[in-house]
Amino acid sequence: MQQPAMHRYRTHTCGALRPSDVGQTVRLSGWCHRIRDHGGVLFIDLRDHYGRTQCVVDSDSKAFQAANLARSEWVIRIDGRVRTRPAGTENADLPTGTVEVYIDEIEVLGPAGELPVPVFGDQEYPEETRLKYRFLDLRRDKLHANIMKRGAIIDSLRRRMREGGFFEFQTPILTASSPEGARDYLVPSRVHPGKFYALPQAPQQFKQLTMIAGFDRYFQIAPCFRDEDARADRSPGEFYQLDIEMSFVTQEDVFQSVEPVLRSVFEEFADGKRVTQEFPRIPYAEAMLKYGVDKPDLRNPLIIADVTDAFAREDVAFKAFKGVIASGGVVRAIPATGAATQPRSFFDKLNDFARSEGAPGLGYIVFEDVDGVLTGKGPIAKFIPAEVQALIAETTGTKAGDAVFFSAGTEAKAAALAGKARNRIADELNLSDKDQFAFCWITDFPMYEWNEDDKKIDFSHNPFSMPNFDREAFLALDPADETTILGIKAFQYDIVCNGTELSSGAIRNHRPEVMEKAFGLAGYGQEVLEEKFGGMLNALKLGAPPHGGIAPGIDRIVMLLCGEQNLREVVLFPMNQRAEDLMMGAPAEATPKQLRELHIRLNLPEKNA
Secondary structure (H helix, E strand, C coil): CCCCCCCCCCCCCCCCCCHHHCCCEEEEEEEEEEEEECCCEEEEEEEECCEEEEEEEECCCCCHHHHHHCCCCCEEEEEEEEEECCCCCCCCCCCCCCEEEEEEEEEEEECCCCCCCCCCCCCCCCHHHHHHCHHHHCCCHHHHHHHHHHHHHHHHHHHHHHHCCCEECCCCCCECCCCCCCECCEEECCCCCCCEEECCCCCHHHHHHHHHCCCCEEEEEEEEEEECCCECCECCEEEEEEEEEEECCCHHHHHHHHHHHHHHHHHHHCCCCEECCCCCEEEHHHHHHHCCCCCCCCCCCCCCEECHHHHHCCCCCCHHHHHHHHCCCEEEEEEECCHHHCCHHHHHHHHHHHHHCCCCCCEEEEEEEECCEEEEECCCHHHCCHHHHHHHHHHHCCCCCCEEEEEEECHHHHHHHHHHHHHHHHHHHCCCCCCEECEEEEECCECEEEECCCCEEEECCCCCECECCCHHHHHCCCCCCHHHHHCCEECEEEEEECCEEEEEEEEECCCHHHHHHHHHHCCCCHHHHHHHHHHHHHHHCCCCCCEEEECCEHHHHHHHHCCCCCHHHCCCCCCCCCCCECCCCECCCCCHHHHHHCCCCCCCCCCCC
C-alpha cells in the first residue's frame, strides 16, 4: 500500500515531539535558534512558534555538509529520525527535551544575513535598534510569549464580557474632532476640501449614542488614538481599551459588573500571585491624603497622615514648617517602619531624592525607646516638644524603631512629594508585598478644578460625567459661586492596580439641561457645546436612558500580568517615544500628488528656528 506523501514543510511542529514519537521519520521546519559544533557533530536547536527541538547531524550523514553551512536564524527544513537523547543530556526546561532528531536531509528555505539584533540569549540592546528590527525582537522567547499572553488575555476578557450579558459593537474610526484632553490625529478629506476627520481618542460619544439607541450592554476592544507624548505606561499614537457602557445603571451596578471580570482575568493569568477579592472603594480626597496620589499602590502598607495641627502649635519651634502653615500650606507625615536601624546614608538619600523633586528636603524624626519612653531623635526633633512627638507617633502609628518623614508645602505639592516618598521608603525598606495584584476603586472625583494658567474653573476629569449634586440646586448655581462649584463631586471612578491606573469611568450626564449647565460653569458657551457636541446634545434631547461605563486599558492590563515595566514589551509593533515607526518609516512625507489631491499646501517651520 502506498504511503501518503509527506507534507512539503513539516509533519510536526518544533514543540510537538515526545518519547512516543521515537523511531518515526519526521519533517520539521523552523529557524536555527542555536548551532553548536562538537567536533564533527553539529547540534541545531530548531525553533518555530510552538517550541524548540534539538536536531543532530554528524559526518556520517549526507546532510552534514549542508548543515555545516547553516547559520543563526537561517530558516531550514530537516528530515530525520526521532531518537531518545543519551542519558544525562536531557533538557528538563523543554517539552521536547528528552528526544532529538537525527538529520538525514536539510533544505535551506531562507538564509539570513548578519543579524543586527541576535535572537538567542537575553542581551540588552538599544530600544531604537530593537524597534527598527522589531520582527527579529519578536522572535525572542520572552517577547514572543508576552504577545501570545496578550492574545489569551483579550480572548478571556471577551469571553467574560459575553458571559456577563454584554454584546460587542464596532464604532467608527474616522470621526469628528472633539476636545477630550489630548491632541487629535487629523485625517484630511479629499472630497471635502479644507475639512478633516479625526481618529477617535476614545469611542466615548459613540458608546453613549449606542445606549441612547436602545442597546443595553456594549463592549469593544477599542483602538484609541491620541497625539500625546510617550511614557512607560502610555504608548504614543495608539492604544487599546476594553470599552464598556451600560444602560439603567448606578455607579454600584458598574462596579458589580466590571470587578468580577477583571478579578477573574487576573486570577487566570496571575501565575500564583494573590488578587484582591473585594476591591476597596477609596474616595479621591482620602487617597490624596493617605497615599499622596489618586492611583495608590496598596501593596505598600505605609499610610500618610496630616500633622499640620501638630506643627502649628505654639510650643513647636520649627520655623520652616510654621512659615508653610502660615501661608496656607500643610505638613504631611510618612511613617518608615523599622527605619531606625538604617545607616545615615539612608536618610541622606531620601533628602537628596526630595531635593531632586524640587523640595528643600525631608525633615525626619527617628523614634527610640529610652528608659521605657518613646523618644524622638534627629535634626528637627529638638524643635518639637516630647508631647508633640508623642502626638505625631500616635497619629502616624509609629513606634520605637520606626522613623517619620515630613513633607510640607501647598496641599498639592505636599501630597505629591509625600506620595513619592512613601513609595521610595517602602522600596528602600522592602516593605511592599509584591506577590499580589492589589486593586481598588477611586471614587468621588472633583467635577471641577481651578485652572491657574487661565484663572478660571475647568473640568477636572470627564466633562460627560453626571455631577453628584442635587439636580435643581445644580441648575440654580451661580457661576460666580466658585467655592460651591469647586466642591462638587462627580460620579467618576478609576480602577487602580499596583499603583497603575487601569481605567477611568463615570455615570454619564444624560440630561441635556444639566450638561448645558455643567459646560457653562466651566466657561463653555452654548455655541461651543452645539459645535463640538451637537450630535450628542441632540440625542440627549430625544430620550436618553441613565447610563454609565468604564474603559480599562488593555495594554496596561497585559503589562501588569506579564510583569513588565514598559508597554512596548507587550505591544506587537510599537512606536518609539517620538511617535515614530522605525521599521515602516512612519510618519513619512507625502508626495506632491497626494498633497494636491487633499488640497493641502505645507507651511513647515524653519529647521533652525
